[in-house]
Amino acid sequence: MAGGSQGYHGSEDYIASKPLMEIVNVAVVLRKPLVVKGEPGTGKTLLAHSIARALNKKLLIWNIKSTTKARDGLYVYDTVQRLNDARFKDKDISDIRQYIKMGRLGQAFQSDEQVVLLIDEIDKADIEFPNDLLNELDEMTFHVNELDEEVTAKHRPIVIITSNSEKELPDAFLRRCIFYYIEFPDSEMMESIVKVHYPDIEDKLVREAMKKFYWIREMEGIKKKPSTSELLDWIKALSLGGIKIEKITSEIPFLGTLLKNEQDTDRFVRLSSNQGSGFGFRRR
Numbered sequence: 001m002a003g004g005s006q007g008y009h010g011s012e013d014y015i016a017s018k019p020l021m022e023i024v025n026v027a028v029v030l031r032k033p034l035v036v037k038g039e040p041g042t043g044k045t046l047l048a049h050s051i052a053r054a055l056n057k058k059l060l061i062w063n064i065k066s067t068t069k070a071r072d073g074l075y076v077y078d079t080v081q082r083l084n085d086a087r088f089k090d091k092d093i094s095d096i097r098q099y100i101k102m103g104r105l106g107q108a109f110q111s112d113e114q115v116v117l118l119i120d121e122i123d124k125a126d127i128e129f130p131n132d133l134l135n136e137l138d139e140m141t142f143h144v145n146e147l148d149e150e151v152t153a154k155h156r157p158i159v160i161i162t163s164n165s166e167k168e169l170p171d172a173f174l175r176r177c178i179f180y181y182i183e184f185p186d187s188e189m190m191e192s193i194v195k196v197h198y199p200d201i202e203d204k205l206v207r208e209a210m211k212k213f214y215w216i217r218e219m220e221g222i223k224k225k226p227s228t229s230e231l232l233d234w235i236k237a238l239s240l241g242g243i244k245i246e247k248i249t250s251e252i253p254f255l256g257t258l259l260k261n262e263q264d265t266d267r268f269v270r271l272s273s274n275q276g277s278g279f280g281f282r283r284r
Contacts (some may be wrong), residue, residue: 027282038182041227
């Protein structure tokens with residue numbers, strides 16, 4: 001891939017697969033947004049942090065909510081502040097420019113250096129939200145109506161867009177993006193991820209904990225499968241609690257670190273009881 005040593009090769013605190021590294025570099029070279037999907041805990045959001053660190057660029061984060069509108073990322077005209085200033089007559093309100101506040105996309109456009117822009121959880125917004133950004137992401141420009149001025153990107157940002165698949169993204173939007181689905185880490189990659197966070201932790205504890213972790217994830221009917229972050233928290237709790245490996249093989253200490261709702265916990269207890277005594281682990 002063009003760019004050689006300057007391309008993305010992962011970072012010290014983020015284990016990226018070769019296909020993921022390659023698709024990031026493709027998106028950078030083609031100057032297109034990268035849409036990243038995957039279940040919670042697969043590192044979608046952390047990927048943008050890793051890219052920014054690896055390429056030594058500033059990271060701007062636009063967290064999307066159900067009420068977020070595309071215009072919010074461009075700019076906001078603070079009419080309330082202007083009315084307050086007019087009311088108290090202690091400030092010159094004739095210059096509208098002082099009431100124009102750039103959103104994250106506007107800030108990325110105005111940056112003197114190329115930045116990484118994370119548009120996080122785009123599927124939380126209204127279905128029309130992605131299409132409302134098509135022109136701005138394509139042309140790298142937008143119009144500020146109150147000033148009758150164009151804001152054009154000084155440098156095209158590296159745009160990373162995450163989605164949890166709560167809504168399908170429009171085809172017209174996806175055609176203008178690069179797409180990648182991050183699979184949940186297999187045991188080999190997961191062990192590498194754990195070692196990045198806890199380099200000094202005992203290998204046997206990690207492997208035994210991972211066996212239980214993947215066993216729970218494979219249980220039928222578990223609605224919220226534990227993710228990478230839950231595994232990391234659990235392993236830390238096991239280590240700090242001084243839990244012996246023998247205890248992990250026969251039961252699951254600190255179950256609430258892995259399962260986060262009553263329904264999943266109850267189902268786990270029932271299924272475990274049916275497969276043996278207590279929280280027994282079914283060996284394959």
